[in-house]
Amino acid sequence: MPFVIHWVENCSRPETVFKIQTPAGNLVLFARGDVLFKTDWEFAGDPFQIVTGEHDIQRQLNQYWLTPEKPIHLKLLKQGSDFRNKVWAELCRIPFGATITYSALARRIGSAARAVGNACRDNPFPLIIPCHRVVSVSGMGGYAGKTDGDFMTIKARLLDFEAAYKK
Numbered sequence: 001m002p003f004v005i006h007w008v009e010n011c012s013r014p015e016t017v018f019k020i021q022t023p024a025g026n027l028v029l030f031a032r033g034d035v036l037f038k039t040d041w042e043f044a045g046d047p048f049q050i051v052t053g054e055h056d057i058q059r060q061l062n063q064y065w066l067t068p069e070k071p072i073h074l075k076l077l078k079q080g081s082d083f084r085n086k087v088w089a090e091l092c093r094i095p096f097g098a099t100i101t102y103s104a105l106a107r108r109i110g111s112a113a114r115a116v117g118n119a120c121r122d123n124p125f126p127l128i129i130p131c132h133r134v135v136s137v138s139g140m141g142g143y144a145g146k147t148d149g150d151f152m153t154i155k156a157r158l159l160d161f162e163a164a165y166k167k
Helices: 056-065 082-091 102-109 113-121 150-166
Strands: 003-008 017-022 025-032 035-041 072-077
Touching: 017 056, 025 056, 025 150, 056 072, 072 102, 082 102, 082 113, 102 113
Parallel strands: 003 072, 035 072
Antiparallel strands: 017 025, 025 035
8 A cells, every 4th residue: 555644633834735746637735744634636727826845745745656556654634524534544445556336335334335426526635545446337437526527537547557557
């Protein structure tokens, strides 16, 4: 598992916004000190005020694309309901390069596929909590609450990267 997550209950340091380039697009990271509280994909016209220079988290994540099997320790701000945290924890157990259906993931945790899909949609840490590895029984499913467009392109690119790297 490439990301080793250390959950943090709160953080109050000043906000820093930076980005990394990935094979799927630019990922914007929102941090307070060494704690990430959100990640989001960047699209043309996004109004993010990006910090110049390089943050330590940025350096670590840039290495992910070169050696995705190397563990990266990240501090993430814990948020969301108990149910969402249960789904997100299960997402982190999906092996790199593997996929699972919403319904199979729901069975693992004793829930319903729609509820799992909603928790995936509300994931505050795309890429790090790998909701892109969840697919529908009849195809790709969705990504970030969308079933077409830029988000689906990102999902396909992430899955293609992982599949190619595993070979």
